[in-house]
Structures are given as C-alpha cells and as structure tokens.
Amino acid sequence: MSPRVVLVGPPGAGKTTIGRKLAARLELRLVDTDQLVELQSGRTVPEIFTTDGEATFRALEERAVLDALDEDEAVVSLGGGAVLSERTRAALAGHTVVFLAVGMAEGVRRTGMGVGRPLLAGINPRATFKAMLDARLGLYREVATIEVVTDGRSPAAVVDAVLAAL
Ligand SMILES: Nc1ncnc2c1ncn2[C@@H]1O[C@H](COP(=O)(O)OP(=O)(O)OP(=O)(O)O)[C@@H](O)[C@H]1O
Ligand SMILES: O=C(O)C1=C[C@@H](O)[C@@H](O)[C@H](O)C1
C-alpha cells in the first residue's frame, strides 16, 4: 500500500493548502514532509537551514519523504525542493504524483517576502524563484503522473481539478 496521492511543486504552488483540502475531501490524513522534518528533528525548517545549512536539511528531508511514502491511505505533500534528490525521485516511481504548477508572477506573489522560506528570503526573490523554476521544472515533470495548473484558480478549484484528474 502507499499514499493515495503525492503532491509536488515549487514553493507557493499550494502543496500544503491543497493537500489539506484534498485530504479533507478524501477523508484522509495529510502528511507534509516539511512538518515531518520538523517533528523528527525538533527544529523548524528555517532553523535547520540557518544552523546546519541546506545539505543537512536535504538529508533530513530524504528520510522524511521515505517515511511519508510508507504511509497508507494518506495525502502526502513534499517540500518544494524534495525532487532535487535522485533517491527521492527514484522512490516516487510507481506512485500517483500530482505536479501543482505555478508560474513565476503568481508564485512570487503567493510566497511574499519569503518569510519561513529560507531559500526565498534573499534580496531578489523574483530572480531566485525564476532560477528555482528553471532548475526544477524538468524534475517535477519527471516524477509527476498528473500536472495541474494552479494560476488563476482558487484553492477549491484546484482541488476539484486534482480530484477530476485522479
Ligand atoms: N490556488 C491558490 N490561489 C491563491 N492562493 C493560493 C493558492 N494555493 C495556495 N495559495 C496561497 O499561497 C500561499 C502558499 O501556499 P502553500 O503554503 O500551500 O504552498 P506550498 O506549495 O506548500 O509552499 P512550500 O513549498 O513553501 O511549502 C498561501 O498563502 C496560500 O494560501
Ligand atoms: O523549495 C525549497 O527548496 C524548499 C521548500 C519548502 O517546502 C521547504 O522544504 C524549504 O523551505 C525548502
């Protein structure tokens, strides 16, 4: 057995927001790997980035993703950069994976000034977001079995689109 659906996508795509609503509609639990990392390490994601750096966070995230993919009958939302790990991409094979896509303008708007998102907290979140999309778009598409565009759609409409695609 495995999670009913796994959500991937960049920061601001709505993995947590849509994951919560989708889980409620399907009467399943939501397992969010950012929250799992925080639970397992006893620290917040920004604290881990600040104290130990990104490599340490990615190692903790790999562990949390593998644990989340072991969960039955759950909706799983992955951290925005989880797909950077080749091990994680391999582990996603065979799962139902939804790529929640968001364009640069809307993604930057939704993530604001990057509060709570250490990688977007620099002086030019727009350029950072673009570099992130450039580096990751191919990886999201590589692991996804379904792609749902979220620009210009309310969270409720995105949930409906995901359910229709499932
Ligand atoms: N379809 C949508 N329309 C408008 N706003 C949205 C939509 N989806 C999410 N948002 C808003 O965008 C912000 C970011 O959403 P959320 O935290 O769910 O993204 P995320 O993909 O989990 O990001 P991260 O990778 O940083 O965890 C939130 O304020 C949320 O309310
Ligand atoms: O896009 C990313 O690399 C990240 C997204 C968030 O979900 C967190 O996992 C963290 O802030 C890093």
Ligand SMILES: [Mg+2]
């Ligand atoms: Mg999230």
